[in-house]
Amino acid sequence: MKNNYRLTIPEHWRAMSRVFTALGDEHRQRILLLFDPGERLNVGMIAEVSTLSRSTVSHHLKVLREAGILRSEKIGKEVWYWIDRNWLLIVFGNVMDHIREST
Amino acid sequence: MKNNYRLTIPEHWRAMSRVFTALGDEHRQRILLLFDPGERLNVGMIAEVSTLSRSTVSHHLKVLREAGILRSEKIGKEVWYWIDRNWLLIVFGNVMDHIREST
DNA sequence: ATCATATGTCTAAGAACGTCGATATGTAAA
DNA sequence: TTTACATATCGACGTTCTTAGACATATGAT
Numbered sequence: 001m002k003n004n005y006r007l008t009i010p011e012h013w014r015a016m017s018r019v020f021t022a023l024g025d026e027h028r029q030r031i032l033l034l035f036d037p038g039e040r041l042n043v044g045m046i047a048e049v050s051t052l053s054r055s056t057v058s059h060h061l062k063v064l065r066e067a068g069i070l071r072s073e074k075i076g077k078e079v080w081y082w083i084d085r086n087w088l089l090i091v092f093g094n095v096m097d098h099i100r101e102s103t
Numbered sequence: 104m105k106n107n108y109r110l111t112i113p114e115h116w117r118a119m120s121r122v123f124t125a126l127g128d129e130h131r132q133r134i135l136l137l138f139d140p141g142e143r144l145n146v147g148m149i150a151e152v153s154t155l156s157r158s159t160v161s162h163h164l165k166v167l168r169e170a171g172i173l174r175s176e177k178i179g180k181e182v183w184y185w186i187d188r189n190w191l192l193i194v195f196g197n198v199m200d201h202i203r204e205s206t
Numbered sequence: 207a208t209c210a211t212a213t214g215t216c217t218a219a220g221a222a223c224g225t226c227g228a229t230a231t232g233t234a235a236a
Numbered sequence: 237t238t239t240a241c242a243t244a245t246c247g248a249c250g251t252t253c254t255t256a257g258a259c260a261t262a263t264g265a266t
Binding site: 002017024029050085 | 119129
């Protein structure tokens with residue numbers, strides 16, 4: 001048994017942690033499942049097909065962005081969001097590596 | 104843009120969802136990081152090195168077990184928990200496959 | 207049978223989270 | 237400049253989650 005319970009969790013672990021937390025909400029999962037490959041969507045489009053208000057969608061997008069799952073760019077009045085595929089592959093690749101090496 | 108927001112989320116997705124939710128808590132992460140490869144730990148051992156009460160540890164172990172991350176076996180008075188490595192590899196393998204194919 | 211130990215369950219309090227409407231900010235059009 | 241629109245933020249409320257102590261259950265020892 002390791003004696004690491006009280007240690008500070010390493011930063012790359014905390015990055016994974018934010019991803020897990022962000023993905024642990026059903027509405028955020030549903031939002032991510034809306035995206036076609038490489039597609040960019042703005043808040044209004046997502047709010048329209050969802051069952052949530054604009055401000056709630058905006059909140060969930062913020063959580064996903066802060067977790068690194070989404071990236072965003074403002075163009076004119078609109079903010080376009082897209083999935084950071086490469087970053088997700090890195091994060092889950094790290095998770096797989098850890099499982100293979102340490103469990 | 105897909106029009107799947109209101110659809111029922113498939114069962115294998117809900118399994119991933121439970122895993123994400125379970126891993127989105129720092130104490131549950133710390134508990135998992137205690138295990139040496141292949142090792143089995145009981146509730147008392149975990150509660151002792153943690154900063155939590157026994158009942159709280161028991162609660163977190165239940166969440167991890169219901170997510171499929173841990174398995175358990177009662178031997179005498181004690182319940183031993185271990186990480187279901189193969190299940191985790193399947194789940195995160197599915198996640199990786201989905202990212203590669205659908206993002 | 208009685209007692210001690212290990213674990214799970216229940217309950218209640220407090221913390222954290224999700225939600226929406228109102229407001230603020232920024233941008234483009236008239 | 238005024239107006240309209242897209243998004244973000246704030247404030248308030250209700251819900252869910254986390255937590256610990258009390259209690260219940262199960263097992264083994266005396």
